[in-house]
Amino acid sequence: MTREEKATVIKDLTTQLADSTTIYLADISGLDAGTTSDLRRACFKANIKLAVVKNTLLSKAMDASEKDFGELPEVLKGNTSLMFSEVANAPAKLIKNFRKKSKKPLLKGAFVQEAIYIGDENLDALVSIKSKEEMIGEVIGLLQSPAKNVISGLKSGGGKLAGILKTLSER
Numbered sequence: 001m002t003r004e005e006k007a008t009v010i011k012d013l014t015t016q017l018a019d020s021t022t023i024y025l026a027d028i029s030g031l032d033a034g035t036t037s038d039l040r041r042a043c044f045k046a047n048i049k050l051a052v053v054k055n056t057l058l059s060k061a062m063d064a065s066e067k068d069f070g071e072l073p074e075v076l077k078g079n080t081s082l083m084f085s086e087v088a089n090a091p092a093k094l095i096k097n098f099r100k101k102s103k104k105p106l107l108k109g110a111f112v113q114e115a116i117y118i119g120d121e122n123l124d125a126l127v128s129i130k131s132k133e134e135m136i137g138e139v140i141g142l143l144q145s146p147a148k149n150v151i152s153g154l155k156s157g158g159g160k161l162a163g164i165l166k167t168l169s170e171r
Helices: 003-019 033-045 055-064 090-098 120-127 132-170
Strands: 022-027 049-053 080-085 106-112 115-118
Touching (some): 033 049, 055 080
Antiparallel strands (some): 022 080, 049 080
16 A cells, blocks of 8 residues: 555545544454455444454544544554444444354444443443434433323313212212
């Protein structure tokens, strides 16, 4: 690879890093061609962009980026694959589901909306992160439940009140 090609790759990676809020670093070394193809297909279906990059180029792109990647450049050893996604927990769910069939991919680290996770032991924590849509749904549900309780109380209270008045009038 010539210097110009490397500079172009670094520039493209820097742009991708700047535009993404969710970045996962995974190790997919040792997967055969068929399994790698299955992983790529699963990523495509889940709207996750998967790219295999050279560690030195990725490290330089991280340095050139305006974001603070903290300890992530330190995990750039061996085979590294980048996963870009708009949904914070989608890559973690994909990795966890894919590992039911295979031992890989292993999570090296993740950058999720300014938070940094290092190591495969954080996979369960990343899976449990709720997406924006899930959070909005929960908030709406919480806001609706008091109103539903008041309305149901008023509906049933009218029948109870009428029953109490009828009983009192009969006495």
